[in-house]
Amino acid sequence: MNKCDALIIGGSAGSLDVLLKVLPLIKPDLNFPITIVIHRKNGADSLLPELLSGRTKLLVKEIDEKEVLRPGTVYIAPSDYHTLIEQDHTFSLDYSEKINYSRPAIDATFQTAAEVYKEKLVCLLLSGSNSDGVNGLKSVKAWGGTAVIQDPQSAQVSYMPAQAAAQVKIDYILPIEDMADFINLLS
Amino acid sequence: MSIELPVITDEQVEVLLSDLLEYYGYDFTGYSRASLKRRILRLYSLDKIPGFAEFRYKIKSEHGYFKRFVEQITVNVTEMFRDPLFFKTLRNEVLPKLGTYPFIRIWVAGCSTGEEAYSISILLKELNLLHKSLIYATDLNPVVLEKAAQSMFAMSQMKQYSENYISSGGTNDFSSYYTANYSLAKFNEELKSKIIFSTHNLVSDHSFNEFQLILCRNVLIYFDRDLQHKVLALFDDSLEGLGYLALGTKETLDFSQISKSYKRLPGEKIWRKTN
Structure with a gap:
């Protein structure tokens, strides 16, 4: 497998529990950034970065617009904006229409990242109840990146990863307990 | 809508932006590209444009389409009393x-x-x-x-x-x-x-x-x-x-x-x- 320059994790219903289990096991000297796009309710003050930063030594922060992606940092997509990745490895935010009834939409981040990081991108789609992320994974594959899903059998809500498995040639299907090792070995 | 594979390259986006500036005086060159490119691709696919050359020609030669283009590539989503x-x-x-x-x-x-x-x-x-x-x-x-x-x-x-x-x-x-x-x-x-x-x-x-x-x-x-x-x-x-x-x-x-x-x-x- 290619060297990983960026990992993006997308999830919806049932994905927070996975993150809470996996994140504490990620090694602190990770040499690529992790970006997390999770569907959730709107709210100016999101508790998600705080919740996750209590579980890891990695720096966890909500994304600021124009921020540069840096290794060893966990970025959380803000609620009610789409998070896009630019060719110069910065984030930009976008308040356009919802995609798959979602803002943030996992597709928007996967697709823009796919063009930027190409074969050095790994995208992981977790538990969820709609098909956001599926088209994104198609783009990731088209640009040579690696598509990974949570094993639908281990997902609280299997629909999202199952849709991905049905429509995209997935590279790795992981149960929750294998995810941390997988991520640590990407370095 | 979702786009699987872009049919317009980054270079072609730059060509369109320089056309807009040259022919209409609209300067989008300071806009963040990821969002702009998504909007352009969205319109291109929505309007079923057969190819980039046609797209470029349509924007340059049809004033009505130019107006549509500007409307569609800018984000116009807003609400009353948002936040x-x-x-x-x-x-x-x-x-x-x-x-x-x-x-x-x-x-x-x-x-x-x-x-x-x-x-x-x-x-x-x-x-x-x-x-x-x-x-x-x-x-x-x-x-x-x-x-x-x-x-x-x-x-x-x-x-x-x-x-x-x-x-x-x-x-x-x-x-x-x-x-x-x-x-x-x-x-x-x-x-x-x-x-x-x-x-x-x-x-x-x-x-x-x-x-x-x-x-x-x-x-x-x-x-x-x-x-x-x-x-x-x-x-x-x-x-x-x-x-x-x-x-x-x-x-x-x-x-x-x-x-x-x-x-x-x-x-x-x-x-x-x-x-």
Whole structure:
């Protein structure tokens, strides 16, 4: 497998529990950034970065617009904006229409990242109840990146990863307990 | 909609941007590319354009299509009383301060279809300040301004807007501000009477007045850093001493040259110009 320059994790219903289990096991000297796009309710003050930063030594922060992606940092997509990745490895935010009834939409981040990081991108789609992320994974594959899903059998809500498995040639299907090792070995 | 594989390259996006500048004087070169490219791809696929050459020719030669292009590549999603707590601060803190002035001038920059301008108008009316206020609502795009001037919004949105209004501290019956007309809510003429809709391009047009409050929310996110600096300087030129500048939830003045002459209201994306 290619060297990983960026990992993006997308999830919806049932994905927070996975993150809470996996994140504490990620090694602190990770040499690529992790970006997390999770569907959730709107709210100016999101508790998600705080919740996750209590579980890891990695720096966890909500994304600021124009921020540069840096290794060893966990970025959380803000609620009610789409998070896009630019060719110069910065984030930009976008308040356009919802995609798959979602803002943030996992597709928007996967697709823009796919063009930027190409074969050095790994995208992981977790538990969820709609098909956001599926088209994104198609783009990731088209640009040579690696598509990974949570094993639908281990997902609280299997629909999202199952849709991905049905429509995209997935590279790795992981149960929750294998995810941390997988991520640590990407370095 | 979703795009699987781009059919327009980054280089072709640059060609379109330089055409727009050369033929129409619209400068989008300072816009963040990821969003712009998604919008362009979306339109290209929506309109079933057979190829890039046709697309380019259509934009260059058909003025009507050029207008559609500009409308579609800019984001025109907006709401009334979006971020209710922001409007609560306007209602309780900012507007009462401005109420001590003999005349209030407000600029809603990048107003799109006008939802925020009408929201401000409602606040001013409730604070009994509307009679001595003027709201300049500007956008680069004449098509959205025409829509804004009709003061009609989808009925289907009214439940959400009414909830936003109540969370922002509104105590009236929100439905008293409009008349239902099939699928549209027509807002009262009085609300529009103090709004001036006009085209203004933040990229290329200059300051045109002095204001005590400028709102520009979720516009700067589409600009690169250089253009953000330029536009913030334009706002600074257009704002009186002790005036207020309001930005979107994820936007900031922090990195900007002008920040040293501004003080932020705690917890809000509102800055007050020091004297």
